[in-house]
Amino acid sequence: MRPRRSILTYRARSWTNIGESTAARGLGRGLGYNFQLSQAPSIVMSYYRYHVFFCVNQREPGAACCNSHRAQDMRDYCKGRIKALKLDGKGNIRVNSAGCLDRCDEGPVLVVYPEAVWYTYVDKEDIDEIIEEHLKHGRIVERLKI
Numbered sequence: 020m021r022p023r024r025s026i027l028t029y030r031a032r033s034w035t036n037i038g039e040s041t042a043a044r045g046l047g048r049g050l051g052y053n054f055q056l057s058q059a060p061s062i063v064m065s066y067y068r069y070h071v072f073f074c075v076n077q078r079e080p081g082a083a084c085c086n087s088h089r090a091q092d093m094r095d096y097c098k099g100r101i102k103a104l105k106l107d108g109k110g111n112i113r114v115n116s117a118g119c120l121d122r123c124d125e126g127p128v129l130v131v132y133p134e135a136v137w138y139t140y141v142d143k144e145d146i147d148e149i150i151e152e153h154l155k156h157g158r159i160v161e162r163l164k165i
């Protein structure tokens with residue numbers, strides 16, 4: 020019988036030598052499964068610890084859009100801070116520009132994965148708080164959450 024797919028996709032490259040080890044069976048039981056490694060559901064090991072998407076969309080004058088609230092500047096500021104803090108790169112934090120995320124009236128918006136936490140912001144202090152609290156310490160900034 021084919022194993023059920025999980026939200027998580029198992030990246031077995033570094034685990035292949037584990038085989039049918041106690042650790043692998045323990046992982047399965049920890050996830051609520053009783054399986055052999057070869058039957059394991061897939062588990063995703065994220066390439067980045069956090070992936071931040073800033074909507075930087077610009078609409079015609081008068082239409083609600085994130086870039087009317089300096090979204091591109093805030094994205095550049097965030098990316099620069101992450102780099103200056105040496106938090107960028109594989110296994111760490113990536114900051115990307117995005118097109119419209121379809122929450123224009125709530126903007127400016129950004130979203131942080133893997134938790135899919137949406138934020139709005141006003142200024143650099145808000146971005147600094149998201150970096151310090153969420154990206155550095157894993158604490159969601161409730162006051163900026165949308």
Ligand code: FES
Binds near residue numbers: 084085086119123127
């Ligand atoms: S313009 Fe940013 S969500 Fe639509």
